[in-house]
Amino acid sequence: MRPRQFDLIAFDWDGTLFDSTALIVRCIQAAVTDVGGRLPTDQAASYVIGMGLMQALAHAAPDVPPSQYPLLGERYRYHYQQHQNDISLFEGVLPLLAELKQRHHWLTVATGKSRQGLDTALRTVELHGVFDGSRTADETAGKPSPLMLHELMGEFGVDPARTLMIGDTTHDLQMALNAGCASVGVSYGAHEPGTFAEFSPLHVAHSVQELRDWLAANA
Incomplete structure (x- = not known):
């Protein structure tokens, strides 16, 4: 099996994993x-x-x-x-996350939601144990500050070069850029993908299945 490129994968929540x-x-x-x-x-x-x-x-x-x-x-x-x-997870998100867990990536959430809001969502969609860590906007600096990613990287001892941020907004991609991390954008969320280019994402996925395929081949 080929070596993985990223040890830590951070997902935005709303508009990336959750159809909200x-x-x-x-x-x-x-x-x-x-x-x-x-x-x-x-x-x-x-x-x-x-x-x-x-x-x-x-x-x-x-x-x-x-x-x-x-x-x-x-x-x-x-x-x-x-x-x-x-509202619920986008179709295909659970298999995507399961595949990443099987490859032993650390999976985390970096979101503008509150801690209470994220924990409620995680309980609602029965995702206990899937994510290894998370940061919310009310417990650290909000996006596009890189602090969420800095804290997650520090928690797991992962360098920026081994960290990938996935999100649906320019705020997510700017946060990754500010943190020195690679990013992938998704076009099915809140922001128009035409605004992503200046943030140099590695890829822009137009569906969860496309994101899944890209991660299987590149993450």
């Missing part, structure tokens, strides 16, 4: 209008996916005063919790 982009967009829009802000466009709401929650909401709602941010966050969480059980 459309729901997040709707929840951001509902939260902003709940507090009297101007309705963000789909593009504006999807752009902020991957950032930490309050950073994302503030960016999506520039006309909402900071004094309203706590309420804005509460309304987003309210709308998301009403429908979080309606």
